[in-house]
Amino acid sequence: MLDSNFFQVTVARKTSLSAGMLRLTFVGDELERFRTTGMPDEYLRLFFPDEETGELVLPMIDADGRWSYREGKPPVRCSTYTVRRFDRSNREIDIDFVVHQGGVASDWAQQVGEGEPMVINNPRGLYTPPHDLPWQVVIADATGIPAATRLLEQKPRHLICRVVIEVACEADIQPLPEADNIDVTWIVGSGNGHYRSRLGDIFPALPLPAGPGHIWAAGEQETIRQIRKFAKNTLKLPPDRHKLVAYWIDENTPRPAPQQLDAALRESLAAQWGPRGQSN
Incomplete structure (x- = not known):
């Protein structure tokens, strides 16, 4: 034994x-x-x-x-x-x-x-958000989908969750838990070892709800570093308001970067999530 x-x-x-x-x-x-x-x-x-x-x-x-x-x-x-x-x-x-x-x-x-x-x-866990959360943003590439899915399955019923998942192609999209207060945006065709991730560019453009919430992100190391920099330096989030975890390191030669966020994606995020500082 x-x-x-x-x-x-x-x-x-x-x-x-x-x-x-x-x-x-x-x-x-x-x-x-x-x-x-x-x-x-x-x-x-x-x-x-x-x-x-x-x-x-x-x-x-x-x-x-x-x-x-x-x-x-x-x-x-x-x-x-x-x-x-x-x-x-x-x-x-x-x-x-x-x-x-x-x-x-x-x-x-x-x-x-x-x-x-x-x-x-035996397992270990890292997710210990405050108990008073009204909202949470969940950001991940394909490696973070299993944990992101559990976050959505186990969330309190009142908790608003706004989710951005990046996958390499349409065929990688899979069902996620659904609820009236869960909004999901799939970013297709970038990151995941194929091209440079767009998650680090998307996060600063997200219209976050008003009041204190929580940011959870998992993905490639450099992308998570970019998200962490914005969360700490620009949003001034205290440590208990974010959990940003690098799941893997992309050691390949950098590929051409995808186009910057186009107007259609920005409009989609704004329409789905509302202006920064508001909650739908």
């Missing part, structure tokens, strides 16, 4: 969610002791065997959550993913994977079959 921080699971099902995302459902009796945080952005790690030796190297984790490694062992091979769904009664976990080439976990998820083993750990 594994250390209490880790869980042996197997692949039970594979589901296609869109052209660019698939879901693996994992099952395992050890998930009875899985310690979910309940946070919508909670994440765990998938641990992979050493490519050369086939040995599964797991870290030692102390009471404070710090990792250490046994002397002479290679660094652990792992990938971080959002917990899309946890079902304790059926001992199941859903994890959604962006389909792309060259990623350890994505490549594995695309070729893996039912019954294949995997080791995961």
Whole structure:
């Protein structure tokens, strides 16, 4: 049996969610002791065997959550993913994977079959907004869709959510939770490792509702840095009013930037969300 921080699971099902995302459902009796945080952005790690030796190297984790490694062992091979769904009664976990080439976990998820083993750990979450929120803005590229979807599923009924999701193509759009106070704008054809993201340009143009709210964003590191700079330096948001998380780093040669925000998109955002400082 594994250390209490880790869980042996197997692949039970594979589901296609869109052209660019698939879901693996994992099952395992050890998930009875899985310690979910309940946070919508909670994440765990998938641990992979050493490519050369086939040995599964797991870290030692102390009471404070710090990792250490046994002397002479290679660094652990792992990938971080959002917990899309946890079902304790059926001992199941859903994890959604962006389909792309060259990623350890994505490549594995695309070729893996039912019954294949995997080791995961207990999750952690970062989403701790104030309890008095009247509104929230949710911004993400494809990697942030699983967490963004959970945010919308778990939100208080009164909370106004204005959502901007960037995907590479129309085929990557997938259903999101619906409610009268959820507005969603899909940005198609930029970011996601194909072109430069437009999210960092769109965020300053968003007509935010009046009063204190919360900004949640997840995506590529440079894009999140751009959003954070505007949130802190221009909007002057205190730390508890935003959670901006870099999920990945684009190490490719920069591609041509997409066109600046055109008038049609600006008008669409203004019509859907109202002028800055107002709430529809």
